[in-house]
Amino acid sequence: MTAAAPDLLETRDVSVSFGGFKAVDRVSLNVKEGSITGLIGPNGAGKSTLFNAIVGEQACDSGSIRFRGKEIGGLTPDGVYHHGLARTFQIPKPFAAMSVFENLMLAAPDQPGEHFWVPVVARRRIDRRESEIAERAREVLAFTTLESVAEEAAGQLSGGQQKLLELARVLMSTPKMIMLDEPAAGVNPTLTRVLIEKIEQLNADGCTFLVIEHDMDLVMRHCHTIVAMSNGRIIYEGDAAGAQSNETLLNAYLGATVDA
Numbered sequence: 489m490t491a492a493a494p495d496l497l498e499t500r501d502v503s504v505s506f507g508g509f510k511a512v513d514r515v516s517l518n519v520k521e522g523s524i525t526g527l528i529g530p531n532g533a534g535k536s537t538l539f540n541a542i543v544g545e546q547a548c549d550s551g552s553i554r555f556r557g558k559e560i561g562g563l564t565p566d567g568v569y570h571h572g573l574a575r576t577f578q579i580p581k582p583f584a585a586m587s588v589f590e591n592l593m594l595a596a597p598d599q600p601g602e603h604f605w606v607p608v609v610a611r612r613r614i615d616r617r618e619s620e621i622a623e624r625a626r627e628v629l630a631f632t633t634l635e636s637v638a639e640e641a642a643g644q645l646s647g648g649q650q651k652l653l654e655l656a657r658v659l660m661s662t663p664k665m666i667m668l669d670e671p672a673a674g675v676n677p678t679l680t681r682v683l684i685e686k687i688e689q690l691n692a693d694g695c696t697f698l699v700i701e702h703d704m705d706l707v708m709r710h711c712h713t714i715v716a717m718s719n720g721r722i723i724y725e726g727d728a729a730g731a732q733s734n735e736t737l738l739n740a741y742l743g744a745t746v747d748a
């Protein structure tokens with residue numbers, strides 16, 4: 489990432505409340521194209537709520553959200569996904585009874601036959617699209633090291649493999665930016681290393697990341713920019729060195745319980 493990289497994602501004064509409680513309070517966040525940006529902060533800071541607001545899963549009270557220069561605030565999660573912005577969940581949500589391979593097939597955009605008006609004569613086009621999706625699924629399985637469990641039920645995978653499957657599912661759509669919600673939580677060190685290696689490979693190929701993570705070692709070593717939230721607000725934005733000596737940030741953590 490170059491210092492002069494443009495902003496890929498920009499939020500301006502985004503607020504989200506639950507009843508009278510402001511979980512996200514006028515947050516203006518910039519994510520540079522090509523960066524791995526870490527979003528940190530104590531439990532309850534508002535990180536996941538901000539994620540949900542960005543991807544259209546949570547309505548905002550006010551504010552604007554721009555992705556690649558276009559307003560995406562108010563779009564449905566599907567609409568946001570189609571713009572090239574994908575997210576994974578803190579707790580993986582695969583179709584547990586389906587195989588890993590089937591989960592990937594289902595995650596592909598432009599599913600053949602999903603439009604009721606496709607005529608029978610279009611069968612060959614549908615078959616072609618299905619083989620393209622299957623080929624992409626095999627590539628993604630190889631990339632995410634999940635080939636050996638392709639036929640296993642997704643619900644039978646270990647926690648770490650399920651996190652890799654989350655990443656694999658979003659890769660079926662070749663997104664421009666991926667938002668990861670606690671990718672390393674509950675993952676053993678070996679699979680965490682695999683996950684980081686994959687994130688860095690994708691980043692080197694041009695994919696931008698915004699990552700919520702409580703593992704400070706991971707954040708400090710692998711994120712180019714760090715944004716910290718506390719009580720719904722951004723309290724720090726800068727590099728790792730600055731974050732480690734920032735008093736407001738240290739106090740926010742001292743006053744809260746952290747999973748790390």
Ligand SMILES: Nc1ncnc2c1ncn2[C@@H]1O[C@H](COP(=O)(O)OP(=O)(O)OP(=O)(O)O)[C@@H](O)[C@H]1O
Nearest residue numbers: 506510511529530531532533534535536537538578
């Ligand atoms: N659906 C909801 N209804 C009511 N309150 C909510 C809801 N979702 C989140 N909150 C509250 O909003 C605040 C921010 O929660 P959020 O999950 O965004 O924090 P977080 O920074 O992601 O925390 P963690 O690191 O523990 O995941 C918390 O006080 C939480 O209890």
